[in-house]
Amino acid sequence: MERRKFISNLSGFGALSLMKPDLLFSKTVVSSANYTIEQFEDKGLAHFSYAVLADKKMIVIDPKRDPQIYYDYAKQQDAKIIGIIETHPHADFASAHLEMHKKLNVPIYASSLTKPGYPGTAFDEDAIIKLSDKVSLRSLYTPGHAPDHIAVVLAEKGKDIAVFSGDSLLIGDVGRPDLRDFSKNVDSQRQKLAEMMYDTIHEKFAKLSDEVILYPAHGAGSLCGKSIRKAADSTIGYERQHNYAFEKRTKAEFVSLLLQDQPFIPKYFPYSVGLNIQGVPELAASLAKINRLPKNYQPEAQALIIDSRPADAFKASYITDAVNIQNGGSFATWLGSLVSPDTQFYLIGADEESLKGVIQKAASIGYESKIKGAFVYDAKNGNQFAALDINSFKPEENKYTYLDVRTTKEVKQEPVFKNSLNIPLQELDKRMSEIPTDKPILVNCASGYRSATASSMLKKLLPTVPVYDLGAAVADYKNTAEAKK
Secondary structure, eight states: OBOOOOOOBOSSTGGGSSSOGGGEEEEEEEEOSSOEEEEEEETTTTEEEEEEEETTEEEEESOOSOTHHHHHHHHHTTOEEEEEEOSSOOSSSOOOHHHHHHHHOOOEEEOGGGOOSSOEEEOOTTOEEESSSSEEEEEEEOOSSSTTOEEEEEEETTEEEEEEEETTEETTEEOOSOSOOSSSOHHHHHHHHHHHHHHHHHHTGGGSOTTOEEEESBOTTOTTOSSOOSOSOEEHHHHHHHOGGGSSOOHHHHHHHHHTTOOOOOTTHHHHHHHHHHOOOOHHHHHHTSOBOOTTOOOOTTOOEEEOSOHHHHHHSBOTTEEEOOSSTTHHHHHHHHSOTTOOEEEEESSHHHHHHHHHHHHHTTOGGGEEEEEEOOOSSSBOOOOOOTTTOOGGGOOSEEEEOSOHHHHHHSOOSTTOEEOOGGGGGGOGGGSOOSSOEEEEOSSSHHHHHHHHHHHHHSTTSOEEEOTTHHHHHHHHHHHHO
């Protein structure tokens, strides 16, 4: 078996895709005489999906929203896609399984516990898909992240080679147990799933051989885990030695540890789970329904407007009440974290290309149907942000209310201003009443991305209070403060 170096394959799969290709990569991670594993990475959502090929037949595991990248790969390999496997109904992205089923007339394999709205084919514990006389895929029931979670074991000549673990076993971590409701008591639900995860780790994954390669559905940066290591694959042996989940402790101790310090749950997660259980609409048709509006369109008063332009362009000229979520790798996550799935919004781009990109990123989480209208904005006569004079800024004069929109953990690890008020960005809209309004507000985060969003929200929700954004200058300020010590 040959394990190739992790070099991104930029041969054009993403370029033919409807989704913007700048964050899409694929690479052959394993190639042997009998099978090939191709890993596809969507860096914006830290999502891994996979194609397993043997004997010119191909199975796609946990596909992203736009399936074109898999069609292109199958064509390049002269292979036929014969099925799709969903390890579980994903919370952080919309999956193409139903679209692929309709186009290709192939089965969607999933746990029978999912009770999907699409025509699923049960793929429960020990069920097998034979790709050739030497290569097969076996289902492993691995609940914990979800009650209906399965993993997929690739075997060659009866020997286990790799496991596609979905979001049950992650690299350095396990999937969080607090994203799926199957009980009216949320605490009881999380407790039960955490207990299931303990059994999954020790009764399922721990029984696999050390050399079995681990391929998860998410990597570092995903909110599906709390401490995912930055890597694209691992082995069961490495995880046995370095992943806290395998350490010797009681189930009660494991549950307590797992439930601690989980990251926030974005607003769109429950929506995407439900969407994936039912099956997501065909992408091109759904995108075609979006209302494209004239350049510099002026939405009605009180409308929710998401402006994806760079912060500098936004602050130089923006529409009243617009919220600045900048186009970039985190756009989809923050859009779904701040905008509820029951809300319609206008979407602004800096130009046609970037507008198309953010529309497609919204679609990656199933939010294209929430776009009331989309347009390019490049007017120079809009509202303007007052700029902070960083050269004359003296924090000790205490002329501002300092608002830090990083997480509580970040603030404790590296405070920026003394006596600052800490409200994480994802909580800001619900905690506005905690912010004093007797002084101008100065917002900071770690790099300027979150503070740009937060300061625009403050302008919208506290229109009479002067608001300043420290932005990217936070780095210069921290360096200056450190030099003075």
